[in-house]
Amino acid sequence: MKNYSKSPVIKAPLRSRIFRIVSQQAALKNVRAFVIGGYVRDYFLKRRTTDIDIVVEGNGMDMALAVASVLKVNATLFKNFGTAMLRYRGLEIEFVGARKESYRSDSRNPVVENGTVEDDRERRDFTINAMAFSLQEEDYGTLTDPFNGLEDIRNKIIRTPLDPDSTFSDDPLRMIRAIRFAAQLEFTIDKDSFASISKNAERINIVSQERITAELQKIMASRKPSIGFNLLEESGLLSIILPQVAMLRGVETMEGKGHKEIFSHTMQVLDNVAAVSDNIWLRWAALLHDVGKPPTKHFDKDTGWTFYGHDFVGSKMIPAIFRNLRLPLGEEMKYVRKLVQLHLRPIALVNEVSDSGVRRLLYDAGENIDDLMLLCRADITSKNPQIVKRHLTNFELVSKKLIEVEEKDAIRNFQPPISGEIIMKTYGLPPCREVGMIKDFIKEAILDGQIGNNYDEALALMKQRAAELGLSEVGA
Ligand code: CTP
Numbered sequence: 001m002k003n004y005s006k007s008p009v010i011k012a013p014l015r016s017r018i019f020r021i022v023s024q025q026a027a028l029k030n031v032r033a034f035v036i037g038g039y040v041r042d043y044f045l046k047r048r049t050t051d052i053d054i055v056v057e058g059n060g061m062d063m064a065l066a067v068a069s070v071l072k073v074n075a076t077l078f079k080n081f082g083t084a085m086l087r088y089r090g091l092e093i094e095f096v097g098a099r100k101e102s103y104r105s106d107s108r109n110p111v112v113e114n115g116t117v118e119d120d121r122e123r124r125d126f127t128i129n130a131m132a133f134s135l136q137e138e139d140y141g142t143l144t145d146p147f148n149g150l151e152d153i154r155n156k157i158i159r160t161p162l163d164p165d166s167t168f169s170d171d172p173l174r175m176i177r178a179i180r181f182a183a184q185l186e187f188t189i190d191k192d193s194f195a196s197i198s199k200n201a202e203r204i205n206i207v208s209q210e211r212i213t214a215e216l217q218k219i220m221a222s223r224k225p226s227i228g229f230n231l232l233e234e235s236g237l238l239s240i241i242l243p244q245v246a247m248l249r250g251v252e253t254m255e256g257k258g259h260k261e262i263f264s265h266t267m268q269v270l271d272n273v274a275a276v277s278d279n280i281w282l283r284w285a286a287l288l289h290d291v292g293k294p295p296t297k298h299f300d301k302d303t304g305w306t307f308y309g310h311d312f313v314g315s316k317m318i319p320a321i322f323r324n325l326r327l328p329l330g331e332e333m334k335y336v337r338k339l340v341q342l343h344l345r346p347i348a349l350v351n352e353v354s355d356s357g358v359r360r361l362l363y364d365a366g367e368n369i370d371d372l373m374l375l376c377r378a379d380i381t382s383k384n385p386q387i388v389k390r391h392l393t394n395f396e397l398v399s400k401k402l403i404e405v406e407e408k409d410a411i412r413n414f415q416p417p418i419s420g421e422i423i424m425k426t427y428g429l430p431p432c433r434e435v436g437m438i439k440d441f442i443k444e445a446i447l448d449g450q451i452g453n454n455y456d457e458a459l460a461l462m463k464q465r466a467a468e469l470g471l472s473e474v475g476a
């Protein structure tokens with residue numbers, strides 16, 4: 001460890017009432033307390049944060065209770081972990097006793113002992129997260145930075161404080177955290193730390209899926225998610241945690257013909273979407289839009305490489321991917337599945353931009369039409385500027401037509417003007433096949449433009465179809 005005695009003293013004002021109270025309580029209990037971790041890092045990065053971690057040389061839960069009683073709020077104790085949390089004016093403050101942790105090679109379980117703040121910092125994940133501000137009266141707010149985290153912040157570097165193999169072995173989730181911080185802060189991972197991630201990637205298997213996915217969501221929410229997913233791919237982690245996306249990497253060549261490299265294309269689509277939308281699920285749809293390509297890849301002498309049906313096959317893969325990642329299986333999953341299934345539709349319309357084709361697309365996409373168009377627009381990537389230009393011109397054409405048809409026909413969130421109820425009442429029917437047939441017939445006629453989207457024309461068609469089916473009206 002370097003000697004920083006000559007470094008200029010850096011002091012943070014730490015004006016919040018909470019810090020003063022912790023400081024007073026620490027003095028009363030005759031223990032040392034520090035603000036540590038994310039709060040200190042974000043102070044220097046000028047990022048807003050509402051999470052404060054306090055490390056106490058003593059019992060974290062006792063300290064939390066003492067502070068909570070001054071603030072007249074409740075503290076939540078996590079007895080199994082010896083930690084406690086309280087909320088105060090939008091802040092979430094976590095208290096932990098300083099620990100010295102070591103792992104025996106014959107066991108995954110740590111041997112945890114009480115330690116000093118110096119011990120505690122050694123077992124933290126990255127140099128930028130191991131800095132602390134003192135809460136002692138005599139040097140209140142003074143930074144201690146044993147691993148030179150401030151310099152790493154200045155140089156935008158993610159680096160483990162100790163030998164990376166040992167830091168990652170203490171908690172393998174840190175391998176993904178390193179990548180998450182690289183994506184979130186747009187930092188570079190130090191060479192040795194990254195080599196260690198590649199070497200130890202398999203160890204991620206002992207981490208719970210929920211923790212992994214929480215980090216993936218943070219990568220997804222970052223300004224340029226490709227930074228994170230490229231690092232996950234490069235390190236070998238992606239093929240363990242999301243093999244369906246890792247498989248997109250690579251180009252196969254047959255008879256001198258290669259296909260587009262789908263992984264880098266996907267990265268570009270993901271960033272394109274992220275540049276125009278914060279919707280995390282639209283970003284997932286971008287990441288997954290081509291997962292059906294590897295299973296449908298085919299080479300033919302005449303047609304070259306094809307991926308027929310990859311939209312359909314890809315959409316079928318979504319539920320299992322969401323289940324494995326423990327992502328929500330309700331509306332969010334259905335939304336991603338739908339966008340993956342429909343992602344080719346707008347551009348496919350280009351060959352024949354008919355009103356009925358556009359109406360069907362509007363009907364199938366429903367309220368997700370705008371997001372689908374964002375995805376489709378983002379999906380136009382090519383190294384050849386001529387191709388991009390041609391596709392964009394076509395895309396604009398479809399977009400214009402969509403607006404026209406929508407204004408005219410109001411198909412989005414379309415409910416056929418004749419409900420099943422009306423059909424059942426008119427013909428004295430219980431719910432049955434005929435009711436569905438008549439309803440579908442009306443819907444198809446509207447989408448095809450044979451009749452307008454209104455009650456009177458739909459009613460006339462209902463009567464015509466019912467007569468064909470041999471039904472008579474009640475009381476007729
Ligand atoms: N930490 C660690 N190893 C982990 C998780 C956390 O060493 N696997 C330490 C780091 O010092 C980190 C602190 O615990 O700064 C708090 O962790 P957490 O709240 O998860 O992350 P933050 O660094 O605060 O970042 P963010 O708020 O962006 O999640």
